[in-house]
Amino acid sequence: MFEVVLNGLILGGMYGLIALGLNLQYGIARMLNLSYGEFFTAGAFTSFFTITLYHYNPLLGLSVSVPVSFAANWVIYRFLLLPLIRRAPNRDALDGDVVLSTFGLLFVFQGFEQVYWGGNVRGYYFLSFPVHFFGASLPANRLLAFAAAMALGGVLIFVLRKTRFGTALRAIAIDPIAAGLSGINVLELSALAFALGGAMVAISGSLVSTFIASSASAGIVYTLKALIVIIVGGPGRMAGAIAAGLLLGVAEQVGGYLIDPGLTLAINYAILILVLLIRPTGLFARG
Amino acid sequence: MIGAAVLAALPLGLSAYGVSTGIVYFANVALATAWALFSGPTRYISLATAAFVGVGMYTVAFAHVSLNLAVCLALAAIVGLLFALVVGLSTLRLRGVYFVIFTFGLTELMRQLSSWYEINITHKLNRFITISVDSIVIYEMLLVLAVAAVLGNWYVSTTRLGHALRAIGEDETVARHTGINATWVKVLVFAIAASMMSLVGGVYALRYPSIDPTVGFANAWSFQVLIAALLGGPGRPWGPAIGAVLLVLLSDLLVGAFSRYFTIALGVCFVVIVYFIPGGIAPRIEQLYGVLARARQAARSAPGASAPQEPATDAAAADDKTGTETGEIVRRRRSAFHPLMRRLTRPSPRLVVRDGAGPPPGAMLSVVGLRKAFGGLVAVRDLSFDIPAGGVTGLIGPNGSGKTTVLNLITGELSPDAGSILLQGEEIIGARSFEICRARIARTFQLVRVLPGMTTRENVMLGRMFGSDPTGPAAARSEADVLLDRVGLADRAELIGSQLTYIDQKRAELARALATRPQLLLLDEWLAGLNPTELKIGIDLIRRIQREGITVLMVEHVMEAIRALCGRVIVMNAGMKIAEGTAAEVLSDPKVTQVYLGDDDAAA
DSSP states (O other): OHHHHHHHHHHHHHHHHHHHHHIIIIIISOOOOTTHHHHHHHHHHHHHHHHHTTOSOGGGGHHHHHHHHHHHHHHIIIIIIHHHHHHOSSHHHHHHHHHHHHHHHHHHHHHHHHHHHOSSOBOOOSSOSEEEETTEEEEHHHHHHHHHHHHHHHHHHHHHHHSHHHHHHHHHHHOHHHHHHTTOOHHHHHHHHHHHHHHHHHHHHHHHHTTSOBOTTOHHHHHHHHHHHHHHHOTTOHHHHHHHHHHHHHHHHHHHHHTOGGGHHHHHHHHHHHHHHHOTTOTTOOO | OHHHHHHHHGGGTOOHHHHHHHHHHHHHHHHHHHHHHHHHHHOOOOOOHHHHHHHHHHHHHHHTTTSOHHHHHHHHHHHHHHHHHHHHHHHTTOOHHHHHHHHHHHHHHHHHHHHHHIIIIISOSOEEOOOOOOHHHHHHHHHHHHHHHHHHHHHHHHSHHHHHHHHHHHOHHHHHHTTOOHHHHHHHHHHHHHHHHHHHHHHHHTTSSEEOHHHHTOHHHHHHHHHHHHHHOTTSTTHHHHHHHHHHHHHHHHHHHOGGGHHHHHHHHHHHHHHHOTTOHHHHHHHHHHHHHHHHHHHHSOTTOOOTHHHHHHHHHHHHHHHHHHHHHHHHGGGGSOHHHHHHHSOOTTSOOOOOSSOOSSEEEEEEEEEEEETTEEEEEEEEEEEETTSEEEEEOSTTSSHHHHHHHHTTSSOOSEEEEEETTEEOTTOOHHHHHHTTEEEOOSSOOOOTTSBHHHHHHHHHHHSSSOOOHHHHHHHHHHHHHHTTOGGGTTSBGGGSOHHHHHHHHHHHHHHTOOSEEEEESTTTTOOHHHHHHHHHHHHHHHHTTOEEEEEOOOHHHHHHHOSEEEEEETTEEEEEEOHHHHHTOHHHHHHHHHHHHHHO
16 A cells, blocks of 8 residues: 555656646646647657667757747747737637637647657656665656656745746736736746746656657647646646645555556546536635 | 428438438537537537537447337437536536536546446447448438527527527626526526437447447547537537538548648648637628628619618617517517526516515615625624615715625625625525526626627616516517617617727616616616716716616715715725715714724814
């Protein structure tokens, strides 16, 4: 049982890691980017090609994928989403437009990945030796992802709480209009938060690819996973995303262990639905 | 009709490929139209289509072993309906992205659960469909469903139910305060649409030799239907049908032309739709048609003829004159309404509506020991007052003293922690906003709330169609015009809410409140922001409303109006009543001066 919970925590750390970027995009910049997972697979593919084609450390791929994903997401916000924001008469209409257009982007990116990288599932071995921990053994690559989740989560929490830039971002998350009236350049900072989200997801894609093989069509799975984590944790709350990730990971492992391994995904969705019904603002949201 | 007949006769001459293409088209038309029935006007983006289709497929797959086909299909519709009722009752208070995610999660959950069930309980992932139905029969059945869906959608859009749905989509709070039982309307229509989806799913399952969870609960259904509806234009009854036909056609073409790049091409199409045809194709077609019709008209009438707008205004004016008469006639026809519609609008049995001319004696409304706290902030504290019937009562006090909270407590927007509110002796605490509206308490909002996407006339019609003594759209229309004339908006009846100026929005909101036929009208700073001339007109209007026997409670800061109108004034500060009396009495009360001007100035 200890091992099950431990595995759940490690898995949950990965969920938290995947969700951090989307939490910047959806929680702060308020754009539900359905093509988010495509940058995850792009990160995974970059690492895959770094090791298989060039035989470098797959994490070196980050030096390419992170800036590219950052720039691409900035461009998406600036040139694709901004016109929609300017045109939308209200929040509901904007949400609808954003969901649809990023859904279109998902197809475009997925199509390119399929054409240029093929439809195969791509995996490789990296840091796959076991690490012993209080009698349980855990693969090193998963531990690395867990550590990265905690570190990145910590950095984001620090930045959001303690810096001027972070305070501005939190203000935007709560009320973009009031933030604008307080002299915050809402559009520029939102674009930055959105782009940072893109950088984060590329990192998570690389790290997760060290232990989970990825394919061109896998992106949407990670987008949805991230979305569940964010909604359970409360949009915009980084600590909430990490906590929700851990909760979902443990629930999945323990549920799978106690009831049936075939029900792990069902457990995830059941938790999501329960949270939406009982506390739609998220378990770890304020107020 | 002719088109449908031709399509029905077509399979006799069609190849097998033609028939199966037809099946795909009709299924998509029926599903997209059903989707738009609920999601079009309410703007709830649902991704649960696949869940309902899957429920229909599985119902047929389970039931066909022991029951005959017609019973199976009926069962599919019923199971879909019941499932949607449960889902709707628990989730329709979610809005925006939360609803999208929830409906998506629902489909995923259903797929996971059905896979788990099939693998672990029946030990076979595939469930066989053992009856074979000729594909021409499937074709005809889906054609009937598609036509029924489009006609049904059109019919609903002309009824009160259709107006209620649109109002909910525009502003649910206003809808509730205008007498619409928003929860029930949403759940009912959501369930009807879902039932149609399950039925289509049930018929569609007959095409397959076997189904499995990835066929039954395929997300592709949800997305395809959503895109089709948005492409065509969910705001028009026939829009989704056009969208569905175009989308199926487009996918076929793209697969043929760019097989390798199909996904990319599809994605690009999506983005193009969002950017260049928001609102869908149907409104564009109507626009084009309108332009052509006008061009033809212009060509027919020789140069020198009057501008095309003028006849329209004449007609509107003529409408105004006959308004009252038609109103009378149509009101008598009200009993002809469908019983379901009556059920939707009947006042709650808890609230007895007293119909009767003239103000009844005694207090119209009594508030006793009312208390409401938000966390640690007590907004209303042990508040008691009476509103005499037939008069204008003012409720004043500094900002933040709890006035609007009191209005929200009276109209059921908030529920109090303690106390009671009696409308002519009847307790109304616990009644919901729409029930209170039907018990003949109407209100306006401090931040004016006209439904931005509906015309001024439609805004007012809502009040008449869902307030106390509701009527159908035709009668409501003519009575709305009378009210619009009264508030001075007769010439702006066709403008949509967002085009009205601030003052006109306030007028429209007042007309909407009056259309519910209130005995008590609550005005929340209705006179704020008017210039001196407008203020005079406004004061006259309120006075006339009072003379007609409507009791008025007005929250107001404009002292001039309070002096002119209010027989009785209640002053609040920090949630408590600090003074009550005639306007002259309370305004000279030192306590009142103190709360308005502060200690120093009051002393000076």
